[in-house]
Amino acid sequence: MSIEIRNISKRFGNFVALDNINLNIPTGELVALLGPSGCGKTTLLRIIAGMESSDQGEILFSGAEASHLHAREREVGFVFQHYALFRHMTVFENVAFGLRVKARKERPSDAEIKRRVMELLGLVQLDWLADRYPSQLSGGQRQRIALARALAVEPKVLLLDEPFGALDTKVRKELRRWLRRLHDDMHISSVFVTHDQEEALEVADRVVVMNHGKIEQIGSPDEVYSSPASPFVYQFLGNVNVFHSRVQGCYAEVERNESAEKATAFVRPHDIDITHQPSEEGLQATVQHVHPIGPVVRIELLHGSEIVEVELSRERHEALQLAVGQSVWFRPRQMKVFNGDDLLRSTPEKQAFLF
Amino acid sequence: MAAKTHRVLPGFGLALGYTLVYLSLLILLPLGGMVLKASELGFGQIIDIALGERSLAAFRVTFGASFLAAAVNAFFGLIVAWILVRYPFPGKRFVDALVDLPFALPTAVAGITLATLYAGNGWLGRFIEPLGIKVAYTPLGIVVALTFITLPFVVRTLQPVIEDIETEVEEAAASLGASRWQTFVKVIFPAIFPALLTGFALAFARAVGEYGSVIFIAGNLPLISEITPLLIISKLEQYDVLGATALAVVMLALSFILLLAVNLLQWWTANRHKNNEPLEVTAAKASGGAQ
Numbered sequence: 069m070s071i072e073i074r075n076i077s078k079r080f081g082n083f084v085a086l087d088n089i090n091l092n093i094p095t096g097e098l099v100a101l102l103g104p105s106g107c108g109k110t111t112l113l114r115i116i117a118g119m120e121s122s123d124q125g126e127i128l129f130s131g132a133e134a135s136h137l138h139a140r141e142r143e144v145g146f147v148f149q150h151y152a153l154f155r156h157m158t159v160f161e162n163v164a165f166g167l168r169v170k171a172r173k174e175r176p177s178d179a180e181i182k183r184r185v186m187e188l189l190g191l192v193q194l195d196w197l198a199d200r201y202p203s204q205l206s207g208g209q210r211q212r213i214a215l216a217r218a219l220a221v222e223p224k225v226l227l228l229d230e231p232f233g234a235l236d237t238k239v240r241k242e243l244r245r246w247l248r249r250l251h252d253d254m255h256i257s258s259v260f261v262t263h264d265q266e267e268a269l270e271v272a273d274r275v276v277v278m279n280h281g282k283i284e285q286i287g288s289p290d291e292v293y294s295s296p297a298s299p300f301v302y303q304f305l306g307n308v309n310v311f312h313s314r315v316q317g318c319y320a321e322v323e324r325n326e327s328a329e330k331a332t333a334f335v336r337p338h339d340i341d342i343t344h345q346p347s348e349e350g351l352q353a354t355v356q357h358v359h360p361i362g363p364v365v366r367i368e369l370l371h372g373s374e375i376v377e378v379e380l381s382r383e384r385h386e387a388l389q390l391a392v393g394q395s396v397w398f399r400p401r402q403m404k405v406f407n408g409d410d411l412l413r414s415t416p417e418k419q420a421f422l423f
Numbered sequence: 424m425a426a427k428t429h430r431v432l433p434g435f436g437l438a439l440g441y442t443l444v445y446l447s448l449l450i451l452l453p454l455g456g457m458v459l460k461a462s463e464l465g466f467g468q469i470i471d472i473a474l475g476e477r478s479l480a481a482f483r484v485t486f487g488a489s490f491l492a493a494a495v496n497a498f499f500g501l502i503v504a505w506i507l508v509r510y511p512f513p514g515k516r517f518v519d520a521l522v523d524l525p526f527a528l529p530t531a532v533a534g535i536t537l538a539t540l541y542a543g544n545g546w547l548g549r550f551i552e553p554l555g556i557k558v559a560y561t562p563l564g565i566v567v568a569l570t571f572i573t574l575p576f577v578v579r580t581l582q583p584v585i586e587d588i589e590t591e592v593e594e595a596a597a598s599l600g601a602s603r604w605q606t607f608v609k610v611i612f613p614a615i616f617p618a619l620l621t622g623f624a625l626a627f628a629r630a631v632g633e634y635g636s637v638i639f640i641a642g643n644l645p646l647i648s649e650i651t652p653l654l655i656i657s658k659l660e661q662y663d664v665l666g667a668t669a670l671a672v673v674m675l676a677l678s679f680i681l682l683l684a685v686n687l688l689q690w691w692t693a694n695r696h697k698n699n700e701p702l703e704v705t706a707a708k709a710s711g712g713a714q
Binding site: 117119170 | 589591592594595596597598599600601602605609610613614
């Protein structure tokens with residue numbers, strides 16, 4: 069089922085949670101709503117689910133107006149960050165709940181309910197826990213049960229609110245992969261909210277980056293990472309170094325001429341190269357810290373009074389043999405320049421920069 | 424040898440000792456003395472006194488009226504607690520404070536006030552008596568007085584529990600297609616039922632022992648609207664100390680059995696969904712089961 073969000077706005081008192089949001093989610097897509105806390109992503113999800121009403125705008129499910137529908141009529145599966153399992157029911161009864169509350173003529177027989185519930189528990193690989201109570205399960209297990217419960221009523225749309233937020237890294241990774249597979253098997257549309265960029269980039273077909281109640285960018289994970297539409301997206305997705313520069317023609321000059329308009333240049337730490345030789349296009353800096361972190365080595369350079377973060381591969385670091393206090397030269401391989409008014413400046417074919 | 428567990432706050436031994444002494448002095452000693460006094464009578468004699476026509480009627484009135492009052496409060500107290508927790512409305516704090524008044528008011532004052540209100544010429548009595556409902560000086564009056572006295576117990580026990588229910592759980596039920604009524608019956612009520620039982624038990628226990636408010640509104644007609652505490656007092660006034668003690672002991676035993684039953688029920692409903700298997704065991708199985 070496709071979801072269409074048209075001109076949705078929502079305020080809480082003076083706080084604008086959502087400001088004229090437009091978004092289309094085609095059938096079968098897995099979409100991530102990504103943004104910092106307070107950006108309105110959860111509010112948007114809750115409006116889609118019918119748990120919150122919007123001040124303006126409308127929601128369409130498969131092209132049909134759905135804004136007036138109560139949550140129970142929307143055929144939407146919702147998964148909460150803190151599971152929201154029914155504590156006094158066994159795992160089996162939790163999953164069966166959606167089937168048992170159906171009107172008598174639609175309700176499956178007890179045998180059918182049992183079959184469907186066990187099938188779902190099998191799907192989440194927890195059928196051996198059917199008789200347990202939620203308090204006896206680990207966080208990861210609870211969230212899988214919550215998913216099975218949401219899927220039991222065969223929703224057309226699956227909505228997940230920070231589903232893995234309360235879990236530890238290892239479990240989270242496992243569940244991500246598993247959610248992706250589940251989504252592909254079930255042929256439904258899914259929307260999940262997260263503030264974890266890695267999660268969004270890894271799982272989703274499309275990422276919607278939100279900030280201050282507005283959509284900053286919609287695109288595939290690769291698009292939003294490699295060609296961010298705004299400085300916010302650039303900074304939110306991954307680490308970045310920010311240089312204040314001036315623009316001249318299609319060249320962004322950091323530190324050179326006093327001419328032209330002001331702009332900001334963004335460079336990812338792994339797009340910076342370090343050399344020992346003085347170079348015409350580089351800037352001089354001193355090495356402040358060297359942190360080997362797993363497969364990469366993170367170097368902190370001090371340039372003037374600003375700290376520049378650089379990520380080198382282990383091999384490159386071996387070759388350079390950097391030591392704290394050393395004087396080196398660095399230059400970016402790639403950068404993106406935004407004007408003061410947040411508009412993208414540089415043209416991709418001429419990644420031009422001059423230091 | 425059992426490993427010594429270290430706790431953040433030390434002094435278990437001291438605290439337990441204090442608890443035992445305290446409970447002994449305050450509860451066990453007086454009650455024990457009473458039982459000792461009663462044992463001057465034989466078991467048969469105690470039963471005879473307890474099964475006398477007048478005492479039997481008094482027991483019936485006391486426990487019956489207390490049960491009714493506690494039940495009425497379980498229902499309406501639930502509504503009051505729900506409203507106070509869930510909805511903001513003007514004057515909420517005032518209403519919240521009002522709930523505690525029966526705790527603070529001398530019970531005799533409550534009894535006199537209620538009797539005046541419900542008497543045939545009282546503000547309320549003059550309207551309901553023509554309808555054939557007589558409240559003052561009847562067993563119904565006892566129920567009214569006891570309901571008044573025990574209201575705070577149910578409300579105050581339920582409030583924190585209702586506050587604890589995550590709204591997410593209700594939203595989850597709604598998104599699974601449950602109607603409001605189904606959500607209440609299947610999700611919310613089971614969560615608050617143990618607390619409701621506790622509130623009921625507290626209200627019931629308080630009602631059984633209530634004296635001050637009841638005697639003013641009950642009319643105290645032997646066999647009809649006489650409560651056991653009053654019967655005990657009247658026996659004492661006739662210097663029938665042994666008879667009074669016998670009634671007291673029977674009342675004590677009955678109350679204890681009833682409260683024990685309610686507590687067991689409460690304990691069972693609260694604990695049946697967490698028959699605590701150590702988490703490690705579950706976790707070990709989990710790592711075996713997860714891919």
